[in-house]
């Protein structure tokens with residue numbers, strides 16, 4: 001029987017956007033005190049529900065602004081939904097907002113140590129795994145350079161290498177593979193596949209439909225914060241492409 005590891009129940013995420021234009025922070029507070037700031041409700045997610053089974057590779061697709069990253073952040077526990085509930089079973093490695101825990105002044109090596117601690121790895125474990133992380137990251141001599149000199153792809157490589165040195169029960173991958181070069185893409189796809197074989201559940205967000213189709217069992221297509229379709233990858237991707245064409 002299929003075991004559910006992620007259950008998303010009626011998630012709604014509301015952002016409040018200030019509708020006034022203010023030129024400075026001072027101006028903002030003056031207006032706020034005078035209660036002249038008005039807010040508009042913006043729903044990034046509306047009543048989203050689905051579940052993901054253990055060992056499944058689950059893709060999320062949709063146009064820019066559809067709500068994919070917001071949904072992943074809620075599942076990862078980085079954001080709290082306005083209403084609705086999430087249940088999650090097992091350890092999680094969220095590869096989202098890579099670099100959020102990075103420090104631009106520190107070198108690649110130093111960031112591995114810092115980020116590893118943030119991910120809950122012990123010092124001993126990080127030291128044991130350091131060579132493996134450095135090798136996988138393909139950063140060559142840049143590993144000894146401060147991160148502020150890295151491109152976004154280089155940061156993504158480092159983040160992926162750190163997070164996947166352990167086998168989490170749930171791996172969340174948001175566009176990470178899109179910024180890596182072709183060699184790294186192949187390598188990281190291989191790593192994701194080996195994790196899948198080891199039983200890891202993967203949530204994968206990407207605009208690369210070919211990659212989604214080749215990696216994912218099922219796909220969720222979102223539009224304007226709502227679920228359009230959930231189903232077998234090939235079928236849902238085809239429907240999404242047809243809908244995009246006819247727009």
Ligand SMILES: Nc1ncnc2c1ncn2[C@@H]1O[C@H](COP(=O)(O)OP(=O)(O)OP(=O)(O)O)[C@@H](O)[C@H]1O
Nearest residue numbers: 015016042044062063064065066067068069070071
């Ligand atoms: N902190 C925030 N405050 C207000 N609105 C936000 C915030 N974060 C995201 N949004 C809005 O929520 C909507 C969904 O954003 P989200 O980043 O989840 O989309 P996405 O599907 O991941 O897009 P993309 O494919 O471009 O990465 C967008 O309209 C965005 O402008």
